[in-house]
Amino acid sequence: MGSNMAECHPVAFRWPLKARTDHDAVLMHVDPRFTRTSAACNLHVPIRAGSDIAFLGALIKFVINSKRWNEDPFFREYVVNYTNAATLVNPEFRDTEELDGVFSGLAPDGKSYANATWSYQRNQAPPKAKGGVGPFSDLLLQQVPGRPKTDPTLQDPNCVLQIVRKHYARYTPDLVEKVCGCSAEQFLKVAQTMLDNSGRDKTANITYAVGWTQHTVGVQIIRAAAMLQALLGNIGRPGGGVLALRGHATIQGSTDIATLYHSLPAYLNMPDGRKKHDSLKEFILTEAGPLATSYWGNYPKFAVSYLKAQFGAAATAENDYGYDYHPKITGDHSHMPMMLDMAAGKIKGFFVMGQNPAVGGQNARLQRKALAKLDWMVVRDYFETETAAFWRNSPEVLSGELKTADIKTEVFFLPAAAVAEMEGSFTNTQRLLQQHDKAADPPGDARSDSWFTYQLGKRLQKMYADSASNLDWGIKNLAWDYEPEAKEVAPWRIKDEPSAYKVLKEINGVTVADQKPLATFANLKEDGSTACGAWIYTGVIPEDGKNNAARRKPDQWISPNWGFAWPANRHIMYNRASADSQGKPWSEAKKLVFWDPDADSGTKDPAGNTVRGKWVAPSGEGIDFQPTKAPTMVGKDAALGFDWLSGNDAFIMRADGKAWLFAPAGLVDGPLPTHYEPYESPVANRVYRQQSNPVAKVWRTEGNVYHGVADPKYPIVVSTYRVTEHHLSGTMSRWLPWLAELMPELFCEVSPELAAEKGIRNAGYVTIVTARGEIEARALVTRRIKPFVIDGKKVHEIGLPWHWGWQGNAKGDVANDLSAMVGDPNVSIHEGKVFTCDIRAGRKGGRS
Amino acid sequence: MAISRRKFLKITSGAIGGGVAAEIGILNVDTAAAAAKAGKAPIKSGRQVASICPYCAVGCGQIVTVSDAGEIVDIQGNPDSPINQGTLCPKGAATYQLVKNEQRWSTVKYRAPGSDRWEERPLEWAMSRIAELTKKTRDANFNEFQDLPDGKGGTVRKRVMNTYAIASLGGATMDNEWNYLHQKLMHALGVVYLENQARI
Known part of the structure; x- marks a missing residue:
């Protein structure tokens, strides 16, 4: 759904096609248009654009009301152990069924939610633990909340499963017909096929692309798919999951190592003037506090190591590792508001690198006119793009709406090197980092993107070298040395390209004292002794001179020696869930990661005897779990990270270790996906009085x-x-x-x-x-x-x-x-x- | 400018033999014969360099073939890659023309304010000018503190250390290493309008 895979990701589409021809897999395409993908599937179900949540919500209702789901012990064991189905929610919570399309907590102006009523019911907070872990971790330890209350029988009316059941009660095949425009029979065929192909021996996958993201309910559509897959036991298992088909060579990398306003590398939030982020301590407590019982309990290490990578030796414990000199956001500075603020004359200078908003931006006319308000613009690309040329021949210039002579924008076009002309790495849509080598120098004055940013930084650092102003501390003290080794540039005409290896090594992380790469993010510290650009990539350069992104040994399945899948070469996230609650493979057919009670754990007990038992993966797959934690082990209450999580808490990045059917936090538009009409729609919302996403x-x-x-x-x-x-x-x-x-x-x-x-x-x-x-x-x-x-x-x-x-x-x-x-x-x-x-x-x- | 078929041939002429697609798709050759040949066609000889397709996020492996003179002469699928096993889609198969393309610009172009034309400028000059403009714009528009809503109807003075006068918009076919360097430099300068195709 939400993807035309055959058209937009044709080479990847070979694999589902192969599954169909070689293994009788059933391919279903639910999409408004009949496309090349539809033509290659067993079934095409057309639904009206923007009606996806009605369809997915009805699938959820179908599944949880089905006889098989209620009787097959597989589903019960997966859902009770690995999802938050049993968790009890605040009794103050009010669903869209009660409030005609909105959730409790909507502000009086109807434009934002307070999410206090979406919270879990919890046991009493544990007695305060002893410190001694680290300066920031000790503070986090003091605010660990009580464990969430649960009802493993799933009967309590406030338990998540019952809330989900009530929320989707009216999402029937008949409603699908009326909202989506397909027939009830077509819907039921999809629903039955999903159910039949999920379970102990089989898994089903849902694949999407921007057909799901580009909506005012985009995040909630994807969440609905994730909920369905969690209910069907299809997450963390081979052949399961929700696969995002992303559209650019390293669009995953540019999300991971974010050049996005709201995010620091590796999914740390950007410091924000509107939040309690006034010091590094407050930043860490605000951001990590609610997550500290997950692997995010290591947030202090990630944040301090990021600042050490940013400011190097100048970042010390005494100056909060330079935190005060780091910028803070104060609002939504994303692409659309950026262009609106540019149109309003607030933005003076603009770097446009490998992007063409004059064509690709929404309301592109408005975006082109915004470019005319700039003082200066730098475009880096291969060709004279529409963005580069807006001032001389855009439709607005040709129509006379804008006059070239009146456009005061100073425009620079810098030619860019092609991928084959530079060394670097891309992260593909499956989180796989792959190295591309340099084959030739780029022509003339064309240079790599890294060259431009590095050389600009060097010039600016020189210009600010003598500044004594605190305002310039950040640029002055930026750790900015990626000079290439002689052998790296020896074959080439261009000698001043930054060393891609040195950059990737810094992203990977090093021990500050000896500058040796960190083999694993488990070695990160919160005392400033490690520097790490993006902790999720740690392990890509596990030792000096070894680049795992450049590994090129394929095999017939996971190919663990081809490139490097973050985190820690784990290709299937949350793969602890590929084994049952006791650690046994769900079935021989779907065996991936499991607990071997006889294996040498590599540790000894106090008496010196070998401790037995560890997680294993014969395929070479990285194990997304604590390697020696027994499946039946119970986590400690007054603890952080792995110490808090239990042996069946497969979803280690969630604060409760569970897949979230109900999202108590993290979303601004509600804990459950709800059908709203698109912002512009030809019909009224048939499901609720609320027409469209109230907080869009x-x-x-x-x-x-x-x-x-x-x-x-x-x-x-x-x-x-x-x-x-x-x-x-x-x-x-x-x-x-x-x-x-x-x-x-x-x-x-x-x-x-x-x-x-x-x-x-x-x-x-x-x-x-x-x-x-x-x-x-x-x-x-x-x-x-x-x-x-x-x-x-x-x-x-x-x-x-x-x-x-x-x-x-x-x-x-x-x-x-x-x-x-x-x-x-x-x-x-x-x-x-x-x-x-x-x-x-x-x-x-x-x-x- | 409409591109005539003759123009297509001209633009493509540099690539004759550079790829099977060129022979079948453009040069009115007998397609059956070309296809038969394609099945056995040897890779253009030269040094082979491992690369990755620059288009979508599937991450197909490519092999770039380089002549003795150091010129890229071919880009094809990498049969070793477990992702694409040597295959490429129409875009991936056309990567060669992204590199070797007579419309590709290889010199710096400059348009002065109000001017109606591009002028060629040295790279060094442009880099110095861009650095100068960046510093000037930042310094004139830097915010150490800002009054922000305190959540109780009033405002509170917060340290923000940013500038709203410079924006950066990047594509998503650019290296991880560039993303890292660029976020690092932009954050050091206080730039908060920092965006990428990944949003879209």
Whole structure:
């Protein structure tokens, strides 16, 4: 669901196809459009764009009410041990069923939630533990809460399973028909197949892509899938899981080592002026406090080691490791607000590296106009992108809305090296780091991205070298030495590329005293004796001169010696759950990680006898659990991290060690996924009075006008999407003659029914209009798109790939000129997968 | 500018023999014969360098072939990779043209404020100018403290050490190492409008 895998990740799609041909796997595609993926699946079920949670919620209801789920002991054992189904929730909690579509805690203005009522019921806090662990850990120990209360019989009305049951009680096959527009039979076929293919001997997987993320309920859609998989016992086991198909070579890496406003590397939160983050101590207590009984109990080590990597010798215990000189965020500084603030003139300088917002940004017209407000902009790319050229030939310049002479932006274009022309690593969609070697120097003045940032940093550091101001302490004291060794640059013309090895080694982490790499994140310290850029990558360089990302020994299954999967070469996260509560494999067919009671644990008891028992994985898979913790061991109450977690707490990054069917924290829009209509929808919400996500991010500003619910001017649903021959905004594809010829022109998929209504001819021009913009495209009239009947009303959808712009070899209008800036409240991702529009035959401006 | 078929051939001419796709897709050759040849076609000879596909996040292995003169002459799938076993999709198979492309710019271009044209400039000059602008913009717009809501209807003065005047937007086909260096430098400068394709 939410993915056209055959089109967008075709090489990965070979594997499900192989599972189908060689192992009789059943492939099902639930998607608004009939695509290349649908064509290769056993079953395609069309659902209206934006109705995913109604469908998934109904799957959850189907499963937990099914005879098999209630009678097969596998499901009971998995769910009671590995999920929070049995946990008791605050009796003050009120569900959407009681409040007609919102949860308890909604602020009077309806724009935000307080989540106090979503909390667990807990036993009394344990007696305070003795300290001596570390300066920050000792403080965390003092605030460990009591264990959550549970009802393992799953009968208590406040237990999570009962809350889930009540929440989805009305998500029936009949409701799916009315909201999603598929038939009840189609839905039931999917539901039964998922259930039949889950259990002790079989696992089922759910794969998604941006078809799920690009919604105002994107995070909740994915959570609904994770809940379903947890209920079916499909997490932490081979063949199971929820797989995110991400779209860029190291988009996972740029999330892990975040160049994102809200995050420090390795998922530490960015210091925030709005939170209690006034000192390093307060930062750690605020951030780690609620998580300290999970592996995040090591947060102090991660945070201190990050600051040591940032500021090197200047970071000391006395100056809080430079924490006071680290910037704090004060609001949402993500892509969309960034461009809105740029349009408002607040941003003066802009680095755009390998990105093309003039085409790829939502409400792209507004984004292009924002560029004209800058004092300066640096673009680094291969070709003259639309972003680089906005000042000379953008649609706004050609129409006279902007005049080149009036655009005061000073623009630099710096040519970039291609991947084959530099050394570095990518992290793929399965968390696998892979090294790419340098094959040749880039041409002329083209340089690697790392070169640019490194050389800029060197220049700035020189310029600030004499500053005595506290404001410049951060740049002045930045640890910034990645000079290449002579042998690294010997074969090349360009001698001043930073050493990729040295950078990756710092990311991996070192012992400060001897600069030796850390073999494992278990060796990190909170006393400043280790420096580590991103703790989750520790182990990629386990010793000097050894780069695990460059390992290239494949095998027929997990391939543990091909690259390096973070964390600690674990390819399947939470894989302790691949064994039952006693540590035995659930079945021979699904054996992965299990407890071997006879194995030498490598430790001795006080009498000097060998202690037996450890987790093993014959495939070479990394074990995502404490290696010698027996499955029946009970964690300590007054403890942090692994010491608190018990032998059946497989979900080691969760504060209770369980997969969360109900999310007591971490989400701003509710503890359970709930069907809301997209922000722009042709129909009213049939499930609740609340129409759309009440806390969605909305920016009502000039040039970003929204359509109303069932807006008669814009009655048609539009989804934007990608084709296999192009990549995103087209920078890496529209300039390539081979790809440009394969897919030369923007088109719009239209159903024969809509074409007949509007007089649209196949291959003729159509104009698509929203309150944000107007574009033209060639019509592709096809039965792949069908109108839906939603609660008795006919709803048309159209499909629009969005790769084109006015530069390059393959040109076309910018599809993102149509979309609005509106976002998911958790992560500020836009809703490009569903908004409304109108369409008419003919070209823009009334030409035929 | 519309690209004619002749133009396509011209643009592609540098790549003749550079890949099977070139022969089948572009050069009006007999496709059956080309396909038969493709089955046995040897890898273009030269030094082979292990690489990774620059497009989507599947992470297909690639082999870059380099001539004795040090030129990249071919990019193909790596048969050893357990991910793609030598296969590539249309984009991956076209990677060669991303490297060898006559429309690719290899010099620094500069557009002065209000100007209607690009001018070529030395890399060194551009780097110095960019560093100067970065420092000037940061120093003129740096916030040590800021009054922020205290949650009780009032405000409280907080140390923020940031600047809102500089923004950075990166792609997600750029190395982990760049991501690390860039977040490090931006944080050192106080830049908080730090974003990436990963959001999208």
